[in-house]
Amino acid sequence: MLPIVEKLITKIDAVSGAFHRLVILAGPCESGKTMCLNRVHERIGAPLININLELSQRLLELPRRQRTFEASILVGDLVTNIEAPCLLMDNIEILFHPELALDPLRLLQNLSRNRIIVSTWSGIISSGHLVYAEPGHPEYNRWPTNDLTIISMNLNENP
DSSP states (O other): OOHHHHHHHHHHHHGGGSSSOEEEEEEOTTSSHHHHHHHHHHHHOOOEEEHHHHHHHHHHTSOHHHHHHHHHHHHHHHHHTSOOSEEEEEOOGGGGOGGGOOOHHHHHHHHTTSSEEEEEEEEEEETTEEEESOTTSTTOEEEEOTTOEEEEOOTTOOO
16 A cells, blocks of 8 residues: 555554544645545545535525534534544635634544544645645634644655
8 A cells, every 4th residue: 555545544543542533634736635535535434525515515505694603513513424433524625714714723623522533634834833825815824733643745745
């Protein structure tokens, strides 16, 4: 099996007893994150959720003013309604949309209290921080990497 997929599966096992059972697969767009999650899905059978697709469908049913208040509840419902010890989440970019006013990392950490969550993250690790978007972009933010389980993907790696 390819090294990054093996590393991801090893990290999944390693976080099973942690307070936050979250594994982040970070890398820029088109670095192979989705391919890795698909291979992990095939290998361990964990459900794979496209958050952009699932959440956007549910948000469209709500009036615009309610979306900010309901977004985190809807994501929680997505996770709760799937009975599995480990969930794989891909395409989470909607969680960063300023209109939803979410803290995506905190949301993922909260969801990972009761089960293992493996999530892609379209961003990089820089100076000890997990970064999303470029400075000046409305979705830009960075979080310290302390106590986070992160696998960083380089464009040079083949998943």
